[in-house]
Amino acid sequence: MNQPASRGVDNPIRVGVLGARGRMGTQVCRAVEDAPDTRLVAAVDAGERMADLTDGGAEVVVDFTHPDVVLDNLRFLLEHGIHAVVGTTGFDQAKLDTVRGWLGEHPELGVLVAPNFALGAVLAMRFAQQAARFYSSAEVIELHHNRKADAPSGTAAHTARVIAQARADAGLAPGADATTSELAGARGARVDDVPVHSVRLPGLVAHEEILFGGEGETLTIRHDSLDRTSFMPGVLVAVRSIPGRPGLTVGLDQMLDL
Numbered sequence: 001m002n003q004p005a006s007r008g009v010d011n012p013i014r015v016g017v018l019g020a021r022g023r024m025g026t027q028v029c030r031a032v033e034d035a036p037d038t039r040l041v042a043a044v045d046a047g048e049r050m051a052d053l054t055d056g057g058a059e060v061v062v063d064f065t066h067p068d069v070v071l072d073n074l075r076f077l078l079e080h081g082i083h084a085v086v087g088t089t090g091f092d093q094a095k096l097d098t099v100r101g102w103l104g105e106h107p108e109l110g111v112l113v114a115p116n117f118a119l120g121a122v123l124a125m126r127f128a129q130q131a132a133r134f135y136s137s138a139e140v141i142e143l144h145h146n147r148k149a150d151a152p153s154g155t156a157a158h159t160a161r162v163i164a165q166a167r168a169d170a171g172l173a174p175g176a177d178a179t180t181s182e183l184a185g186a187r188g189a190r191v192d193d194v195p196v197h198s199v200r201l202p203g204l205v206a207h208e209e210i211l212f213g214g215e216g217e218t219l220t221i222r223h224d225s226l227d228r229t230s231f232m233p234g235v236l237v238a239v240r241s242i243p244g245r246p247g248l249t250v251g252l253d254q255m256l257d258l
């Protein structure tokens with residue numbers, strides 16, 4: 001009986017990159033070229049030929065583009081039988097449901113949507129989920145470089161949702177405070193009732209603090225990506241895993257043994 005060929009140096013995974021000229025895309029191209037078991041077969045940016053992905057025989061495409069274009073990209077990939085690893089942010093429940101619907105027509109394909117590929121950020125979200133039921137109040141502060149397109153960050157929004165869900169699962173009401181805002185926005189934006197604050201400064205890369213408050217104590221969980229290389233091990237884990245994970249996976253934690 002024919003066994004599927006195992007992947008490695010002699011049979012590398014053929015990878016395409018969308019957003020290939022961007023801050024993340026350039027790093028992903030380099031990481032894919034440097035890894036022994038992956039080969040970069042197409043690097044496509046805005047206005048360039050999507051057909052390069054199919055001509056190059058891409059099996060997996062990594063997307064770091066823009067929230068406004070990522071769904072169109074995904075539809076193209078699924079229609080052409082290509083698995084997707086998506087780092088682009090801006091995925092709410094409606095967008096995830098759209099992708100799930102498309103995957104229903106392509107049950108053999110896998111899509112990972114991950115708000116953050118840095119190991120420490122994934123752990124921080126997991127720790128926040130564990131802490132949530134022990135504290136009445138939580139707030140998220142995300143800090144990023146000033147070229148970032150969106151606010152709040154995908155990671156902060158996901159973290160807030162995870163905290164809210166953990167509280168709801170434990171039967172807890174969201175924490176209250178007595179403050180009246182004198183100025184709109186002074187208490188941040190609300191994601192599922194968790195306040196989220198966005199800071200944008202040149203010099204920053206990607207940072208998140210999750211603050212919990214209870215009787216006479218606080219707990220702060222902080223993660224710092226100091227360089228975009230921090231995301232690359234997670235991207236490569238996802239590229240290797242996604243061909244064996246049909247359907248929609250949300251969060252890199254699903255592919256790690258946490």
Ligand SMILES: NC(=O)C1=CN([C@@H]2O[C@H](COP(=O)(O)OP(=O)(O)OC[C@H]3O[C@@H](n4cnc5c(N)ncnc54)[C@H](O)[C@@H]3O)[C@@H](O)[C@H]2O)C=CC1
Pocket residue numbers: 018019020021022023024025044045046047064065066067069073086087088089090114115116117118149150154231
């Ligand atoms: N999940 C994660 O770990 C991370 C996610 N991100 C997210 O990745 C996305 C990109 O971030 P950056 O690389 O910093 O942005 P960037 O602006 O440096 O790069 C985006 C690139 O996508 C290109 N692009 C736009 N439309 C395109 C299209 N239709 N097809 C192909 N390419 C297209 C742009 O020309 C640009 O080169 C953002 O949503 C950001 O939040 C960023 C870092 C880590």
Ligand SMILES: O=C(O)C1=N[C@H](C(=O)O)C[C@H](O)C1
Pocket residue numbers: 089115116117144148149152153154155156205206207
């Ligand atoms: O745009 C970025 O830089 C980042 N985007 C992601 C997000 O919005 O959470 C991940 C990381 O924070 C870097």
